[in-house]
């Protein structure tokens with residue numbers, strides 16, 4: 001939240017929009033939303049947040065299955 005209020009830009013490569021959401025980068029990695037590797041937190045603009053949400057919608061069961069192994 002703090003980063004957003006400072007007017008951080010979207011982390012997606014080539015995107016220069018204002019960020020609206022900050023997410024753990026590992027949650028964004030592998031969803032097709034292109035953030036640079038090595039980030040801890042990813043800032044997403046409205047458009048890319050929408051894209052991320054769409055990309056992760058069908059993944060929820062997969063993630064649950066992964067966590068239940070521990």
Ligand SMILES: [Zn+2]
Pocket residue numbers: 010011012015016017044045046047048
């Ligand atoms: Zn963006």
